[in-house]
Amino acid sequence: MKLLEERIKADGVVKSDQVLKVDSFLNHQMDIGLFRQMARQWRHDFDGAPINKVLTIEASGIAIAAIVAEEFGVPVVFAKKSQSVNLDGTVYSTRITSFTHKREYDVIVSAKFLGPDDHVLIIDDFMANGCAMEGLVQICEAAGATVEGIGIAVEKGFQPGGDSLRAKGYRVDSLAIVESMDSETGEIAFRE
Ligand code: 5GP
Numbered sequence: 001m002k003l004l005e006e007r008i009k010a011d012g013v014v015k016s017d018q019v020l021k022v023d024s025f026l027n028h029q030m031d032i033g034l035f036r037q038m039a040r041q042w043r044h045d046f047d048g049a050p051i052n053k054v055l056t057i058e059a060s061g062i063a064i065a066a067i068v069a070e071e072f073g074v075p076v077v078f079a080k081k082s083q084s085v086n087l088d089g090t091v092y093s094t095r096i097t098s099f100t101h102k103r104e105y106d107v108i109v110s111a112k113f114l115g116p117d118d119h120v121l122i123i124d125d126f127m128a129n130g131c132a133m134e135g136l137v138q139i140c141e142a143a144g145a146t147v148e149g150i151g152i153a154v155e156k157g158f159q160p161g162g163d164s165l166r167a168k169g170y171r172v173d174s175l176a177i178v179e180s181m182d183s184e185t186g187e188i189a190f191r192e
Pocket of ligand 1: 018022097128130
């Protein structure tokens with residue numbers, strides 16, 4: 001998506017060869033007009049898919065997913081970070097290794113909000129190693145829900161998450177795929 005690529009080039013900061021900062025428009029301060037354009041792109045790309053739920057993960061996926069859900073006219077559920085998986089009735093849970101914080105945590109989704117009738121579009125801001133998205137796919141499988149696709153704002157194509165999920169047969173629709181980035185020059189190149 002040209003609009004997102006141009007915004008990343010203009011306002012993204014390459015913090016290291018592994019980490020891209022886009023907190024001025026995507027995951028700290030948020031440009032909702034841009035989110036709306038992104039949501040419309042996914043709506044177009046997934047036209048005809050029987051999506052009846054959007055699923056994301058706390059915290060930075062929530063705002064993007066909320067706009068996407070409104071665009072699709074369906075509810076949005078976010079997987080919650082949890083200390084205790086057994087507090088609140090039946091839950092599906094998975095353990096995720098955080099890319100940015102390098103630690104493990106559990107996330108849960110209540111069985112009340114995800115089940116066999118659901119056709120899910122999973123949304124997140126970034127894909128790196130794919131651990132967060134693998135976790136949400138596992139939660140959908142445990143719930144008997146169907147994963148219609150995975151929509152990512154920024155995939156780092158030089159890290160394995162996106163291509164590994166594609167190889168497993170999932171439809172991964174990343175609006176910008178960073179092929180390489182250089183923290184010294186600040187240069188960012190996108191996959192065609
Ligand atoms: P993964 O589970 O794919 O390894 O990492 C995905 C999660 O890590 C995303 O939800 C995102 O919050 C965070 N993340 C991964 N790479 C980056 C990055 O380059 N910049 C930022 N801001 N967040 C990232």
